[in-house]
Amino acid sequence: MPIETNTILMCAGGACISAGEESCLDALKRSIEKYGLGDVTRIVETGCMGMCDAGPLMVIYPEGVFYQKLEAKDMETIVSEHLLKGRVVEAKLLESPGKEVKITSPFDEHPFFTRQVKIATRNMGVIDPLSIEEYIAHDGYFALTKVLTEMSPEQVVEVLKKSGLRGRGGAGFPTGLKWELTRKVPGKEKFVLCNADEGDPGAFMDRSILEGDPHTILEAMAIAGYAVGANKGYIYIRAEYPLAIERLREGIRQAKEMGLFGENILGSGFSFDLEIRMGAGAFVCGEETALIESVEGKRGQPRVKPPFPAEVGLWGKPTLNNNVETYANIPSIILKGAEWFSRIGTEKSKGTKVFCLAGKIQNTGLVEVPMGITLKEMVYDIGGGIPGNKEFKAVQTGGPSGGCIPKEHLDTSIDYESLRELGTMMGSGGMIFMDEETCMVDVAKYFLEFSVDESCGKCNPCREGTRVMYEILQRITSGEGTMEDLDTLENLGKMIMDTSLCGLGQSAPQPVISTLRYFREEYEAHIREGKCPAKVCRPLIRYEVIPENCVGCTACARVCPVNAISGAVKKVHEIDPEICTRCGSCISVCRFGAIHIVSP
Amino acid sequence: MAKVKSLEELMKIKEQTVKGMSLRDSSKKGKLLVAMGTCGIAAGAKDTYQALVSELADKNIQDFAVLQSGCMGLCDVEPTVKVEIESQEPIVYGHVTPAQVKRIVQQHLVEGKVVSDLLIKKGEL
Numbered sequence: 001m002p003i004e005t006n007t008i009l010m011c012a013g014g015a016c017i018s019a020g021e022e023s024c025l026d027a028l029k030r031s032i033e034k035y036g037l038g039d040v041t042r043i044v045e046t047g048c049m050g051m052c053d054a055g056p057l058m059v060i061y062p063e064g065v066f067y068q069k070l071e072a073k074d075m076e077t078i079v080s081e082h083l084l085k086g087r088v089v090e091a092k093l094l095e096s097p098g099k100e101v102k103i104t105s106p107f108d109e110h111p112f113f114t115r116q117v118k119i120a121t122r123n124m125g126v127i128d129p130l131s132i133e134e135y136i137a138h139d140g141y142f143a144l145t146k147v148l149t150e151m152s153p154e155q156v157v158e159v160l161k162k163s164g165l166r167g168r169g170g171a172g173f174p175t176g177l178k179w180e181l182t183r184k185v186p187g188k189e190k191f192v193l194c195n196a197d198e199g200d201p202g203a204f205m206d207r208s209i210l211e212g213d214p215h216t217i218l219e220a221m222a223i224a225g226y227a228v229g230a231n232k233g234y235i236y237i238r239a240e241y242p243l244a245i246e247r248l249r250e251g252i253r254q255a256k257e258m259g260l261f262g263e264n265i266l267g268s269g270f271s272f273d274l275e276i277r278m279g280a281g282a283f284v285c286g287e288e289t290a291l292i293e294s295v296e297g298k299r300g301q302p303r304v305k306p307p308f309p310a311e312v313g314l315w316g317k318p319t320l321n322n323n324v325e326t327y328a329n330i331p332s333i334i335l336k337g338a339e340w341f342s343r344i345g346t347e348k349s350k351g352t353k354v355f356c357l358a359g360k361i362q363n364t365g366l367v368e369v370p371m372g373i374t375l376k377e378m379v380y381d382i383g384g385g386i387p388g389n390k391e392f393k394a395v396q397t398g399g400p401s402g403g404c405i406p407k408e409h410l411d412t413s414i415d416y417e418s419l420r421e422l423g424t425m426m427g428s429g430g431m432i433f434m435d436e437e438t439c440m441v442d443v444a445k446y447f448l449e450f451s452v453d454e455s456c457g458k459c460n461p462c463r464e465g466t467r468v469m470y471e472i473l474q475r476i477t478s479g480e481g482t483m484e485d486l487d488t489l490e491n492l493g494k495m496i497m498d499t500s501l502c503g504l505g506q507s508a509p510q511p512v513i514s515t516l517r518y519f520r521e522e523y524e525a526h527i528r529e530g531k532c533p534a535k536v537c538r539p540l541i542r543y544e545v546i547p548e549n550c551v552g553c554t555a556c557a558r559v560c561p562v563n564a565i566s567g568a569v570k571k572v573h574e575i576d577p578e579i580c581t582r583c584g585s586c587i588s589v590c591r592f593g594a595i596h597i598v599s600p
Numbered sequence: 601m602a603k604v605k606s607l608e609e610l611m612k613i614k615e616q617t618v619k620g621m622s623l624r625d626s627s628k629k630g631k632l633l634v635a636m637g638t639c640g641i642a643a644g645a646k647d648t649y650q651a652l653v654s655e656l657a658d659k660n661i662q663d664f665a666v667l668q669s670g671c672m673g674l675c676d677v678e679p680t681v682k683v684e685i686e687s688q689e690p691i692v693y694g695h696v697t698p699a700q701v702k703r704i705v706q707q708h709l710v711e712g713k714v715v716s717d718l719l720i721k722k723g724e725l
Contacts, residue, residue, distance in 0.1 A: 005653075005668065007624050042620075061624045062631075062665035086636065086668040126624070136610060137617035145607050259603030267605045 005040045006083055007061040011125060013048025013208055014243060015365075016055035020071065024056050027072035031079035041083060044134075047212015049125030051112060052365040054094060066094040111381045112363050117344060119352050120168075120328035121205075121368045124212035129247050132254040135215040141260050143331035144219045147226055148268040151334075156227040157183055160330070162338035164350030169195055169286070169323030170398065170427040171503070172349075172416040178320065181310040182228040185318040190230035192221050192272075193314065193321040195291055196237035196244070199283040200399030201450065202358040203430035206324035208366055209354075210237070210244035213328070214251035218261055218274065220327035223334065225272040228320050232273055236291050239278040248276060283400075283454035287502045288321045290456065301458045302502035323428070325354055345371035349415035353426065359396075359433040362387050369414075376410040379433065390435035394518070398427025400447040400454075401507035403514025404440070423514045425507070439536035440519040441526055444512045445473040451508035462505030465496040469512060476523060477537040479530040486523055490516060535597040538582040542598050547572045549594035556586035556595060622662055629663040630685040630709075635678060637671025643678035644697065651698035652681070655705045664709065677720055683708055694720040 010016075010025055025045070032041050049057050054068035060078075065088055067078065074092055081087045094110065118124075127134040135141070147156055161176030182190065194217060198206040210217060221233045237245060252274060255261035263271045277295050284290045289303035292314050313319025329351060333341045342350045349371040355378070357364050362384030369382065379385065379392055386392050394404040403424030405412060412418050416426050434443065448470050457463045469492055475481045493509030500506045516523060525531045532540040545556075552570040557563075564580040567573030575586070575595075587595045604610050634640070634649045653666050674680050677694030681704065684690045691714055693704060700718055707715050714722075 004620075005649075005666070007621075009624070062667060085670050086633075087670060127621075133613055133617040134621065136613045137621055139614070141604075141610060142607075142614075145610055149607065257603075259605065267603075 004042055005062075006037075007042045007044060009044050009046050009049075009059045009061070009125070011047075011049040011055060011057040012045035012129075013052070013055075013125075013211055014204070015048065015052035016057055017243070019055040021056040023072040024058070024070045024075060027075035028058075028079065031076045032083070035079055035084055037079065037083055044128045045130075046126060047124040047129050048121075048208040048366055050116075050121070050366040051094070051363060053363055054365075057094075063088075067092045068094040112365075112367070112384065115373070115377065115382050116368050117352050117370050118368050119332050119341075119344075120209060120325050120354055121212070121366070122332065123216065124208060124366075127213070129212050129214055130250055132215060132251070132258060132260075135213070139335060140215050140331070141219055141255075143334035144222050144260065145266060146334060147223050148266055148270055153183060153227045153229065156223065156334070159334060159338045160227075163333045163341040164338075164345075164348075165326065165329055165333060165341065166349065166416065167323060168325035168329070168353065168429070170401070170425060172426060175322065175326055178310065178322070179224065179227050181308075182318050182320040185311050187229075187318045189232075190228055190318045190320070191314045192224045192228065192230045192233035193288075193291065193295070193309075193319060194221055194233065194235040194327060195286060195288065195321055195323045196235055196241070197279050197286040197291060198238065198241075198324070198428065199281075199286050199454075200401075200428050200430045201447075202432050203356050203399060203428045205354040205356055205366055205429055207241050207244050209324050209328050210241070211247055214244070214247045215255065216331055217248070217324060217327050218251055218255055220330040221274060222261060222265065222272040223330055224320055224322065224327070226270055228318075230320065231271050232275075234275050234277050234295050234314070236277050236279055236285070236295055238281050240281055245276060245278065282456070283450075284456045284502070284504050287504060290502065291321070292319065301456045302504075304501065325429070346413065346415045348417055353414070353429055355429045355431050357383050357431050357433070359431075360386055360390065360435040360438070361433040371415045372413045374410070375405060375412050375414060378414065378431070379410070383433065386433065386435050388435075390437065393434045393436050393438055394440065395434065396424075396432040396443065396447070396511070397430070398425040398507075398510070399430045399432075400450045401425065401503065401510055402427045403510045404434075404443070404518060406518040408518075423517055424510070437534055437536070439477075439532055439534035440515040440522050441473065441477055441532075442534075442536050444515045445470065445477060447511040448473060448508065451504065455504065455508070459499075459501040459505060461496045461499040462501070462508060465492055465500075466505070466508050468492060469496075469509060473512070476526050477532070478539040479526065479537075481523075481527040483524070483527055485527070486516065486520070489513075529600070531599045533599070535599050540599050541582060542577045542600070543575050543580055543582065543584075543586060543595055544598055545573050545575055546594050546596060549592050551592055551594070553592070555589045555591070559585045559589045561585065630665075630683065632664055632666045633669040633682040633684065634666065635670065635672050635674070635680045635682070636668040637675075637678075639671055639675035640678045640680065645679040647698050648679040648681065648696050648701060651701040652705070655701055659705060659710070661705070661709060674720060680720065689723045691719065692721040693718040 056070045058067045078089050081089050157179045165175040166172040279285050282300050285294045285300040287302050290300045294300035309319040345351050352368050352370050354368045394406045396404045452466045452470050455462045472485050493513045496509050497506050525533050535541050550572045557565040564576045636645050679696050680694050681696045682692045707713050
């Protein structure tokens with residue numbers, strides 16, 4: 001009988017798939033077939049490994065060699081060299097910054113991985129998401145078994161309360177308390193919801209968890225059902241996540257077949273079933289009452305709170321709603337205990353948080369770190385610093401509902417309270433990094449535009465107020481703002497936050513308020529001097545030729561889409577600012593550094 | 601598929617699957633490298649390799665990874681097996697037939713004593 005000698009893990013997270021994982025996999029299978037290694041090599045497609053920037057990724061065991069940025073044409077070499085002859089293909093190895101290429105497993109040595117503590121993402125990139133057996137091998141469904149055979153619902157709630165776990169969807173409400181409230185409301189029929197309506201720009205941790213480890217959500221929701229007294233659950237997930245939906249469906253099918261889900265789980269008498277509801281991609285449906293409306297088949301608009309969903313929720317019944325990442329923590333807490341979990345993190349923010357690193361950062365991707373890690377460690381150790389030797393300027397946390405943190409606060413500990421003090425929030429965990437070339441007024445405008453688009457229109461302050469704020473920002477970035485506009489922005493912002501019906505409106509002005517707090521001088525430069533210091537806002541910048549550098553190669557004139565550049569061959573060229581649309585095509589083709597951007 | 605009814609049954613599934621996934625654990629104590637160049641294979645390295653894997657499985661030794669390597673230049677003493685244990689000098693054995701594999705596993709890996717009559721080289725080549 002042939003003995004398996006190699007296991008190959010291919011990352012089949014969304015990012016790696018779009019980077020070409022499928023064609024690599026086909027090529028890999030063909031090469032393995034060609035060299036007759038089919039019997040001794042096992043290929044496993046896993047969930048996201050986190051280092052999306054370097055995808056498609058692949059790890060070959062037993063050596064634990066990590067290959068990056070793969071293309072279909074590399075597979076033949078990897079099979080013939082690595083699998084057949086045992087020689088590592090150095091050209092495709094994952095690089096460690098500042099160090100020589102690593103032959104051993106970067107999981108143990110690369111700073112991107114070593115600083116991480118994986119609880120919610122423990123199985124991602126390690127197991128095959130479509131194999132319930134592999135999930136069981138990693139202690140899957142043991143927490144559910146423990147709960148159903150050894151614990152009373154009250155005990156489950158007690159463990160969660162002691163653990164200190166707080167909602168990972170953004171607001172940070174204590175999860176144990178939420179479960180207790182729902183449990184205590186009398187009612188024969190209750191519901192458990194999972195909020196997988198991930199809408200923040202730049203956040204993709206919920207999708208990655210669902211794609212990489214769907215069973216953990218099923219297990220946690222069944223535990224929640226047992227604890228609060230519900231037999232029916234819904235996962236509300238956006239239709240743009242087809243892969244997550246497909247893997248969840250398959251997960252539910254497998255778990256039911258094994259008797260770990262559905263009717264009479266483990267013969268305990270407890271039944272729990274689940275339906276998947278797809279959302280059409282409205283941001284507001286991430287708000288729990290709007291989500292409930294949408295599950296009921298109505299238009300997704302928030303309800304007035306109180307009453308809270310714990311009392312009057314889905315179809316008027318007591319309803320528990322948690323976010324994907326919150327659920328993903330629960331099986332480990334049940335198995336390892338509240339004390340274990342509460343030892344990780346800070347005094348008030350226990351455990352870990354998954355962050356999505358995006359924007360101007362070296363290692364974009366997905367990381368799970370203990371609460372209380374500093375922003376500096378996040379940027380320079382895990383994130384690998386800012387690309388192109390640029391300087392870190394700020395990071396936006398909490399997406400369009402959050403605010404920015406400037407470089408003066410790089411030493412901030414990342415936890416719910418510290419972020420709130422700085423005028424931002426944890427949010428779902430998106431982190432968008434910005435460097436010196438980012439205009440903060442423009443960023444605020446971008447996020448506000450998102451909220452204006454996504455406002456459901458039910459309440460006045462959000463519908464009208466955010467639009468007025470957006471118009472003011474448009475004026476400022478065109479050089480037509482006044483100093484009074486800044487006061488109006490602040491007052492209006494506060495009013496919208498105080499009077500809006502739901503979390504969307506209550507937080508939508510946050511990016512503006514926060515950039516006004518830390519980067520007021522940038523706003524003032526736009527207004528007083530008609531200048532955009534970061535040289536981003538188009539009405540306030542000009543492209544100019546530096547005569548000393550221009551050799552008259554005509555490259556810029558040929559690429560200009562509006563013929564704004566004139567000049568003869570070997571003569572200094574000139575850009576007509578009246579015609580120029582500031583598209584930047586010229587600067588990207590100039591090989592002599594002869595074009596620069598000026599803001600008067 | 602039969603329905604799982606108890607913790608014991610769940611445990612059984614776990615144990616069966618864990619075995620098949622053991623290759624994915626890179627945090628092993630040591631490595632056993634079997635030279636599988638043309639010279640090694642001609643001298644019977646494939647049998648040595650198989651014997652090594654099954655002997656480890658029989659003895660339920662899980663903290664060693666069995667790897668293939670290329671020819672290390674010791675063609676006249678093939679099949680060779682290099683034993684690398686964390687923080688110890690690597691040991692190269694020569695003329696390792698399936699029968700000798702049993703001795704290496706028992707004496708070196710279990711008891712921690714070098715099998716001196718098979719020893720070719722101590723330390724890096």
